[in-house]
Amino acid sequence: MMFKKILIANRGEIARRVLNTCRELGIQTVAVYSDVDSAAIHVLEADEAVFLGDAEPAESYLNIDKIIQAAKSTGAEAIHPGYGFLAENADFADRCQEEGLVFIGPPAAVIRDLGDKITARQIMIKGGVPVIPGMTEVETDPDTIRKMADEIGYPVLIKASAGGGGKGIRIVRSADEIDEACLSASREAQAAFGNGTIYLEKFFPKAKHIEFQVLADAYGNVIHVLERECSVQRRHQKIIEETPSPALDPALREKMGAAAVAAARASGYVNAGTVEFLLDTEKNFYFLEVNTRLQVEHPVTEMITGIDLVRQQLEIASGQALSIRQEAVKGRGHAIECRIYAEDPQQDFFPSPGRIVFLKEPAGPGIRNDCGVYSGFEVPVNYDPILSKLVVHAENRKAALQRMIKALQDYVLLGIKTPIPFLISVLQSNPFQTGAVFTDFIETHFSSWEPETPDQDIARLAFIAGEILGAGKQKKQSLVTSGIVTPFHTLGNWRL
Amino acid sequence: MNTLEYRLKIDDEIVPVTVDMDAENGFTAVMDHQQQRVQYTMVSDYQIYLMIDGKGVNVYLNEDADGKTILVNGQVYQVQDADDLERKPARKRGARHQPTAVTPLTPSVVVSVLVAVGGRVEMGQKVVILSAMKMEVTLTAPYSGTVTGIHAVAGDKVSPGQILVDIQPETDPTSLT
Numbered sequence: 001m002m003f004k005k006i007l008i009a010n011r012g013e014i015a016r017r018v019l020n021t022c023r024e025l026g027i028q029t030v031a032v033y034s035d036v037d038s039a040a041i042h043v044l045e046a047d048e049a050v051f052l053g054d055a056e057p058a059e060s061y062l063n064i065d066k067i068i069q070a071a072k073s074t075g076a077e078a079i080h081p082g083y084g085f086l087a088e089n090a091d092f093a094d095r096c097q098e099e100g101l102v103f104i105g106p107p108a109a110v111i112r113d114l115g116d117k118i119t120a121r122q123i124m125i126k127g128g129v130p131v132i133p134g135m136t137e138v139e140t141d142p143d144t145i146r147k148m149a150d151e152i153g154y155p156v157l158i159k160a161s162a163g164g165g166g167k168g169i170r171i172v173r174s175a176d177e178i179d180e181a182c183l184s185a186s187r188e189a190q191a192a193f194g195n196g197t198i199y200l201e202k203f204f205p206k207a208k209h210i211e212f213q214v215l216a217d218a219y220g221n222v223i224h225v226l227e228r229e230c231s232v233q234r235r236h237q238k239i240i241e242e243t244p245s246p247a248l249d250p251a252l253r254e255k256m257g258a259a260a261v262a263a264a265r266a267s268g269y270v271n272a273g274t275v276e277f278l279l280d281t282e283k284n285f286y287f288l289e290v291n292t293r294l295q296v297e298h299p300v301t302e303m304i305t306g307i308d309l310v311r312q313q314l315e316i317a318s319g320q321a322l323s324i325r326q327e328a329v330k331g332r333g334h335a336i337e338c339r340i341y342a343e344d345p346q347q348d349f350f351p352s353p354g355r356i357v358f359l360k361e362p363a364g365p366g367i368r369n370d371c372g373v374y375s376g377f378e379v380p381v382n383y384d385p386i387l388s389k390l391v392v393h394a395e396n397r398k399a400a401l402q403r404m405i406k407a408l409q410d411y412v413l414l415g416i417k418t419p420i421p422f423l424i425s426v427l428q429s430n431p432f433q434t435g436a437v438f439t440d441f442i443e444t445h446f447s448s449w450e451p452e453t454p455d456q457d458i459a460r461l462a463f464i465a466g467e468i469l470g471a472g473k474q475k476k477q478s479l480v481t482s483g484i485v486t487p488f489h490t491l492g493n494w495r496l
Numbered sequence: 497m498n499t500l501e502y503r504l505k506i507d508d509e510i511v512p513v514t515v516d517m518d519a520e521n522g523f524t525a526v527m528d529h530q531q532q533r534v535q536y537t538m539v540s541d542y543q544i545y546l547m548i549d550g551k552g553v554n555v556y557l558n559e560d561a562d563g564k565t566i567l568v569n570g571q572v573y574q575v576q577d578a579d580d581l582e583r584k585p586a587r588k589r590g591a592r593h594q595p596t597a598v599t600p601l602t603p604s605v606v607v608s609v610l611v612a613v614g615g616r617v618e619m620g621q622k623v624v625i626l627s628a629m630k631m632e633v634t635l636t637a638p639y640s641g642t643v644t645g646i647h648a649v650a651g652d653k654v655s656p657g658q659i660l661v662d663i664q665p666e667t668d669p670t671s672l673t
Contacts, residue, residue: 350601351628357558358542381603381628409570414542414558421571451571453506457532458548459566459573460504461525462555464515465536465544468523472557472564474541 002318003027003078003102007050007071008042010082011061013372013388014296015042018080021310030074032067034060036380041372048074055382061085064092068099078102078317080310084384087293088115104317106270106292114267114290118161118199124287127266129259132278132286134201145200146178157203158182160189160196166236167192171203206438208247208279209233209288212260213301215312216269221322224257224275225301225309226331231437232426234349239419239442240426241297242336243304246397246435247279256285263287272298272313296339296389299370303335303393334400335393338408338427342385344417346451353381357415357474362407366393369411379416387418397435401427421451503578505563510578596638598661604628606652611643611661623661624648641665 005028008015015031019042022029031046036055043049050070052060060066062085071079079101081087093108105111114120118138124131133152138161139145149156149172158181160168168189170181182198190196213225229245230238248256260275267290274295276288298309307324315323343349359375371388373379379387392407394400408424426432431445438444453459466472500515514526522535535547539554546553556567563576604626611623617637624635645662648654 347601350633351631353602353628358540358556360543360556385631411570412543412556412567414556414565414567417572424570453571453573455568455571456506456509456511456573457527458546458553458555458568459506459575460502460511460513460527461532461534461548462544462546462557462566462568463504463564463575463577464500464502464513464523464525465534465546465555466557466559466564466566468517469536469538469544471538471544472542472559 003314005030005074005076006104006314007032007067007074007076007079008046008082009061009067009079010085010087011037011040011042011372011383013370013386014082014084014294016045016372017370018082018310019045021308021314025311025314027314030070030076032061032070034382036378036382040377041374050074055380057085057382061383064089064095067092068095068101071101072099076101078104078314080104080313081293083293083296088291090115102317104271104313106273107268110268110270111292114292116161117159117163117289118197120267120289121287123266124263127262129263129266129287130285132201132204132288135199138197138199140197142179142182145182145198146175148200149178150175152200152202155203155205157201158185158198159201160185160193160198162193162195162197163189168196168198204278204280205440206281208245208437209276209439210245210248210256210279210285211274211276211291211295212257213295213298213309214260214264214269214273214275215309215316215322215324216264216271216273217316217322218270218319219321222261222264222269223322223324223326223329224260225305225307225329227253227256228274228297228300229437230297231439232432232441233439234442238297239339239341240336240423241300242334242397242400243300244331244334246437247283252283252285259285259287263290271316272309296386297337299368299389299391300335300337303366303368303391304331304333305329306332333393333395334397335391336400336404336427337389337391338404338423339386340388340390340411340413340418340420340423342379342387342416343419345419345422345449347417349419351381351385352417353379353385354416355379356413358412359414360410360412361388362390362410364403364407366403367407368392387413401433422446422449425449425452505576505578505581506573597659598623598635598637598663599659600626600628600633600635600654600656602628603653603655604633606648606650606654606660607632608650609646609648609661611646613643613646615643617641617643617663626654635660637661637663639663639665 007030008018019029029046031042031049032052033043034055052066086092090108090111093103096103121131121136155173158170168185170185172181186196186198209230210227212227216222227245228241228243230241232240263275272294274291277285278288279285342352344352355378361369368391369388373387392403394403405427408420502513503510516524525532532549537545539545544555558565566573607625607627609624619640621637622634623637626633641663644664648660
């Protein structure tokens with residue numbers, strides 16, 4: 001029985017994405033918001049909205065008690081956690097169950113197991129999934145670590161077992177670097193995660209990051225929904241993703257897909273998840289980790305398969321069996337996603353919060369923009385700066401690249417800075433065009449980037465036309481373009 | 497016939513433009529010895545459609561303290577009126593060049609201060625770590641010298657313009673480029 005009312009415990013573009021599917025299915029929706037999000041798009045588009053508190057995440061989007069209370073007071077039967085915030089918080093999943101609410105995601109025990117890198121490795125080895133050569137227990141003695149590093153061969157990675165987001169990782173290229181690397185990785189992990197335990201893995205300097213989408217119902221049916229390649233990353237944050245991966249042929253895809261399904265089975269996975277692999281230069285693949293949530297880049301999979309992954313999540317969580325057989329999963333054409341952050345590419349990607357004075361989204365065949373902002377919205381300083389995900393789908397990779405570059409050129413955001421000029425440079429670059437993309441892509445080709453500015457003359461003429469017409473500012477009579485006047489708009493850009 | 501003279505600056509390049517206005521929403525511009533006929537249509541507060549020698553292009557503008565931010569074909573141009581700049585007192589915003597003071601670029605929270613009063617710093621040395629939008633950012637010393645004052649501690653909320661660390665330069669700062 002499909003849910004009648006769902007609470008979305010998130011904000012911005014992903015909350016809106018989940019809301020979209022709920023509305024299509026006729027499910028009542030409840031949004032939650034902090035004080036800086038009172039006019040945010042996810043609030044405006046939900047049936048009901050519950051105020052949580054201060055912008056500080058601990059007071060709002062991370063506050064389990066308040067969110068549970070919001071679900072109970074509105075009669076929501078289930079909670080969709082989106083990504084980030086509480087999406088991979090096993091305690092939150094437990095609390096939902098205790099309170100009689102359905103957590104739309106895997107069971108808490110699975111989240112816990114897969115959240116610890118060592119436990120995850122052990123599960124995968126038992127399940128017959130190839131893992132990166134290295135340790136399967138945490139180790140505190142640097143000499144033991146050094147011995148194994150000598151055996152595996154340098155370079156190696158010292159990794160925090162509780163880690164994520166690039167923290168608690170040190171690359172070690174020779175035996176004499178081991179002691180210092182162990183100390184600093186452990187210190188960083190202790191500070192970031194409260195757990196300084198470390199272990200050792202082989203490091204692949206030229207690897208591709210390939211992930212497989214999986215769907216599993218509560219009755220033991222598991223399928224994969226093809227792969228995504230996410231090798232273009234900056235400081236361990238993905239910025240461009242695509243599918244299919246230019247590195248996979250049908251045989252390799254089948255092998256890796258089977259391994260992804262095996263990984264999901266081995267961990268008792270239910271609902272949507274993503275199994276991440278590293279593909280080395282010899283086309284060997286190794287398990288990296290499982291992301292126990294719907295991922296940011298899920299739209300590219302939806303574009304090539306026509307499957308609505310959020311809808312699948314809701315059906316699985318409401319007790320339905322998977323309606324898709326593995327043989328029916330087929331990809332058509334090529335899809336690319338670019339993440340549009342509120343960051344200034346000319347200031348080392350420094351966050352660029354502030355008011356969006358004008359927004360014009362690209363449109364056309366095969367163009368999808370999952371957008372969490374609008375003209376007039378004040379982008380807050382307190383959260384992840386993702387504004388939207390621009391996704392294109394076309395008949396093949398070359399056509400998809402052309403479509404994405406054109407879409408980026410058509411995407412207008414005024415008032416804040418975005419990495420759009422940088423993304424255009426990356427997509428136009430020869431290595432990207434030929435698919436020679438590895439996880440060191442940005443450091444190798446774009447470590448110091450300057451924007452291309454071929455239209456300086458046009459910009460000067462535009463300036464003059466702007467002076468004549470008085471363009472580039474709001475006319476005195478009109479209010480804030482969104483029509484909602486709050487102190488957050490009238491106070492100006494800088495707020496504390 | 498109205499003739500206007502502009503000196504328009506993008507990055508460090510100032511280009512003079514002579515503009516002859518005409519009656520039908522257009523002008524003729526001479527720039528770098530090239531003449532171009534421009535017609536303009538205001539589409540909205542922020543969008544202008546230009547026809548330059550018969551070729552159409554949409555441009556998007558936003559006025560800010562630094563002149564106008566102009567978007568053309570996905571690229572961003574910061575255009576300033578050089579005459580205006582010379583009239584107004586110079587306002588360093590620490591944009592794309594070396595910072596001149598230890599101050600945040602957006603509202604942030606101080607994570608840690610890495611120097612102490614009396615300590616010596618080199619230009620480019622890390623002095624303060626800030627957190628903004630879940631990102632850690634490091635402010636560096638704009639020039640070599642000695643720390644003479646610290647005006648922030650871990651946990652403080654700070655904004656652009658606030659000087660977090662005073663550094664007495666060891667050489668005459670006007671001799672730096």
